[in-house]
Amino acid sequence: MSAQPSTQSRSVSPSSGPASPASRTWSSTTGRPPSTGAVVRTTVLIAGALAVVAPVVWAALASFKTQSELAQTPPTLWPHQPTLDNYTTGLKAFDFTHYLTNSLIVTVSATALTLVINSMAAYGLSKYNFRGRTVLFLITLSTIMIPLQVILLPVYQIVSSLGMTNSLLGLIIPPAATPTGVFLLRQYMLTLPDEMIEAARIDGAGEWGIFWRIILPLSRPALAVVAIFSVIWRWNDFLWPLIVAQDESKQTLPVAIARFASQQAIPFNQILAVSVVTIIPVVIIFLILQRQIIAGLAQGAIK
Amino acid sequence: MTTLAPQVGRQRSRRRPTSRTLAPYLFVFPNMLIFAVFTIWPAINGLNLSFYDSSNGRTFRPVGTENYTSILSDAEFWAVVRHTAAFTIGFVALSTAVATALALMLHAQRRGRGALSAAYFLPVLISPVVVGIVWRAALDRQTGLVNQVLSAVGLGQPGWLVEPSLAIVAIILVGTWIHLGFYAMILLSGLQSIDTSLYEAAKIDGSTPWQSIRLITLPLLRPTMMVVIILATIAGFQAFDFIYTLTGGGPVRATTLMVQYIYENGFSYPIAYGLASAAAVILFVVVFVVTFVNYVIGRRSEAI
Numbered sequence: 190m191s192a193q194p195s196t197q198s199r200s201v202s203p204s205s206g207p208a209s210p211a212s213r214t215w216s217s218t219t220g221r222p223p224s225t226g227a228v229v230r231t232t233v234l235i236a237g238a239l240a241v242v243a244p245v246v247w248a249a250l251a252s253f254k255t256q257s258e259l260a261q262t263p264p265t266l267w268p269h270q271p272t273l274d275n276y277t278t279g280l281k282a283f284d285f286t287h288y289l290t291n292s293l294i295v296t297v298s299a300t301a302l303t304l305v306i307n308s309m310a311a312y313g314l315s316k317y318n319f320r321g322r323t324v325l326f327l328i329t330l331s332t333i334m335i336p337l338q339v340i341l342l343p344v345y346q347i348v349s350s351l352g353m354t355n356s357l358l359g360l361i362i363p364p365a366a367t368p369t370g371v372f373l374l375r376q377y378m379l380t381l382p383d384e385m386i387e388a389a390r391i392d393g394a395g396e397w398g399i400f401w402r403i404i405l406p407l408s409r410p411a412l413a414v415v416a417i418f419s420v421i422w423r424w425n426d427f428l429w430p431l432i433v434a435q436d437e438s439k440q441t442l443p444v445a446i447a448r449f450a451s452q453q454a455i456p457f458n459q460i461l462a463v464s465v466v467t468i469i470p471v472v473i474i475f476l477i478l479q480r481q482i483i484a485g486l487a488q489g490a491i492k
Numbered sequence: 493m494t495t496l497a498p499q500v501g502r503q504r505s506r507r508r509p510t511s512r513t514l515a516p517y518l519f520v521f522p523n524m525l526i527f528a529v530f531t532i533w534p535a536i537n538g539l540n541l542s543f544y545d546s547s548n549g550r551t552f553r554p555v556g557t558e559n560y561t562s563i564l565s566d567a568e569f570w571a572v573v574r575h576t577a578a579f580t581i582g583f584v585a586l587s588t589a590v591a592t593a594l595a596l597m598l599h600a601q602r603r604g605r606g607a608l609s610a611a612y613f614l615p616v617l618i619s620p621v622v623v624g625i626v627w628r629a630a631l632d633r634q635t636g637l638v639n640q641v642l643s644a645v646g647l648g649q650p651g652w653l654v655e656p657s658l659a660i661v662a663i664i665l666v667g668t669w670i671h672l673g674f675y676a677m678i679l680l681s682g683l684q685s686i687d688t689s690l691y692e693a694a695k696i697d698g699s700t701p702w703q704s705i706r707l708i709t710l711p712l713l714r715p716t717m718m719v720v721i722i723l724a725t726i727a728g729f730q731a732f733d734f735i736y737t738l739t740g741g742g743p744v745r746a747t748t749l750m751v752q753y754i755y756e757n758g759f760s761y762p763i764a765y766g767l768a769s770a771a772a773v774i775l776f777v778v779v780f781v782v783t784f785v786n787y788v789i790g791r792r793s794e795a796i
Contacts, residue, residue: 226701230597231604237594238611241669244630245614247637251629264635306522313519325520332531334783338730338751339776342758342768343534343541366526396515425619427733428751432759443621447737450625461629464622471617479610483677 245468252276252461259458279459280466287438288445291357292424295441299361300419303370304412310366311374312400316386326375333368337429345432355436364429370415377411378404413481421471442467542769552765559770568745569753569771575660576749580728582664587671587724592717594672595679596705609680613673620670624737627666628653631738653739656746663735663747670734671727675720682716683709718790722783729779750775 223231251259253271279285313319314326337344344363345354353359381404389399405412427443434440440448446467450460475482542559544552563569594612598605615623630637631652639649652662686709694704732751735741741748748756750771758768 227600230600234594234597234601234608238608241672242611242614244626244637244669245618248626248629260635264640306526309519310523313516317516317519319513319516322516325524328532329523329527332527334780335531335535335776336726336730336779338732338754339772339779340531340534340538341754341772342765343538344530345758346537347529347534362526363530366523366530368527371523396512400519421617425617425621427619427621427736428755432755443619443733446619446625447621450621450737451740457629460625464625467622468618472614475613475617476610479606482613483609483681 248461249465252458252465254458256456256458259456275456275458275462276466279462282455282459283445283449283463285463285466288440288442291434291439292441292443294357295360295430296420296423298357299365299423300416302361302365303367303419304416306366307370307415308374308405308408308412309400310371311378312404314371315375315378316381316383316404329368329371337364341428341432348433354433355439357439359433360430360439360441364423364426367415367419370419373415374408374411377408381407410481410484413478414484417474417478417482420474424471538769539773541765542773544766544769546763546765555766559766560774563767563770563774566767571745572748572750572753575746576729578660579663579667579731579747579749580725582660583667583728583731584721584724586664587668587675588717588721590668591672591675591679591720592713594676595683596709598676598680599683609673609677612676615670615672616674618670620733621737623666623670624734624739627662627669627734627738631662654743656743659739659743659747663731663738666734666738667728667731671724675724678720678723679713679716682713682719686712715790718786721790722786725782725786726779729775729782 247266250266250268252275253273254265254268255270255272255274258265258269310329314322314329348354348359348363353362385403386399389403394402425443426441427447430441430444431447434444437445437448446460446463449455449463541552543554543556545555545558546552598609598612601608618626629635631639633639633649633651633654636652638652643649650658652658690708690712691704694708699707730751731749732755735747735749736752739747741752754768754771754775757764757771
């Protein structure tokens with residue numbers, strides 16, 4: 190499957206489908222009434238989607254309930270006296286802005302670092318013929334098989350001996366080189382024409398200049414995909430920050446929330462309120478970039 | 493796969509030999525350095541660590557295969573293995589089956605496919621830690637959403653997070669809930685790459701929609717399904733974070749899986765680096781073998 194440059198173009202297509210004349214059937218564009226199968230399928234899909242979204246919506250509603258309403262039996266669905274108390278007290282008790290800042294620093298700088306080093310490696314592996322290229326590519330691929338979970342202790346030892354525990358650097362640098370990122374970017378760069386690079390060389394461009402001014406701008410669709418997945422992953426990451434940032438001041442939101450949630454004294458509706466706030470940023474990013482994410486999934490998985 | 497540029501580059505290498513020949517190494521260097529320091533070296537060292545004992549986490553004493561023999565005779569380790577296997581098998585089977593059904597329906601659906609996909613994809617975006625918290629509320633015996641719905645249709649109020657056997661079911665359901673949208677999108681893109689003329693030909697030959705799915709779609713979708721099964725298997729063996737806030741590994745450690753076992757032995761007292769390392773090596777070998785077997789089966793079934 191080739192990487193479609195169509196993801197690059199502004200995806201606001203000129204009104205999908207012709208403006209159909211007012212037809213009497215409400216769920217068919219062909220003018221025929223929908224078949225039984227189509228009705229069943231649509232119903233099942235909508236019911237399933239509601240079931241999937243329900244726990245999140247329900248928890249979000251619960252975060253506006255008072256503590257007594259939350260413990261009430263039979264439970265209520267809609268908050269009777271919606272209150273923002275859980276948000277104000279929860280976010281204050283929790284030092285939310287501090288962990289938010291840590292999470293933002295880690296997510297943004299780790300994603301930037303990942304993009305730079307992954308794309309450099311991908312360019313080296315896709316557009317140069319050099320001794321050791323195949324070996325390096327195979328090593329990169331094989332590290333997909335070595336997830337953090339099984340090398341947790343030895344990685345921690347290395348990070349600790351480098352003095353990077355309890356520092357944001359220890360959160361940012363070790364997981365920055367992602368094999369899937371290199372793989373995805375390499376596959377994309379292989380589709381870029383070599384003649385262009387040669388023409389730039391004849392015009393006197395240096396190797397770094399070619400990479401920075403020609404290859405990177407052309408690789409934007411693939412870079413966007415790697416960036417999105419890096420952001421989602423780093424924002425939500427738990428296990429690595431849990432062991433590296435043992436000092437509270439260096440914790441990211443998921444680690445801090447897990448610690449917050451394990452304290453018996455904290456009312457559950459406050460925990461829910463804090464949780465809801467952390468969901469919002471990634472959901473907004475997803476809604477804006479939905480098309481690229483789905484297209485990126487297609488490119489990354491089917492190889 | 494030989495590219496044009498390097499050959500041209502070699503001809504002209506007399507003019508600027510160093511920058512051109514050094515460039516690729518400089519480009520791959522930063523990434524490879526981080527791989528080497530934080531993945532490859534630790535992987536080698538982890539294997540090494542599993543042959544050492546360290547009671548305090550500082551001094552290391554070589555013990556041969558003692559960690560392996562003691563872990564393999566540890567009843568708790570085998571309980572963890574059983575729970576991890578039960579979870580992984582249940583999760584892989586359920587998530588692959590539901591994701592395939594979902595992808596087939598989404599593929600046939602024209603109207604509102606984008607919005608529906610976004611709804612199914614939502615859980616992928618949420619931090620697993622928060623997923624655990626949300627589901628802990630939703631699965632609460634008295635006040636949880638799930639039991640509200642179940643008791644409304646007369647199915648009682650099961651103690652999801654109280655009874656060990658139900659807790660395993662709960663983490664399978666939540667794990668599936670998290671990954672469903674991701675796997676369905678991968679399968680959907682696999683479906684979209686199937687040549688539509690095959691369906692038209694089958695239709696002309698008088699095949700029913702069900703026959704088309706069974707005889708055209710599913711065989712051609714098999715490579716994509718193998719990708720999903722392999723991804724799900726790896727995710728199953730590595731499950732930890734949502735379980736940590738959902739059940740904390742309980743009740744009576746029924747949902748303590750392998751990664752939590754490694755984490756507890758390596759990072760909470762009493763620290764047992766050697767045991768944790770041996771467990772990690774065993775986990776890696778199992779994941780590797782299962783993935784490899786899946787891959788071989790996938791390859792063979794493609795050849796038939």
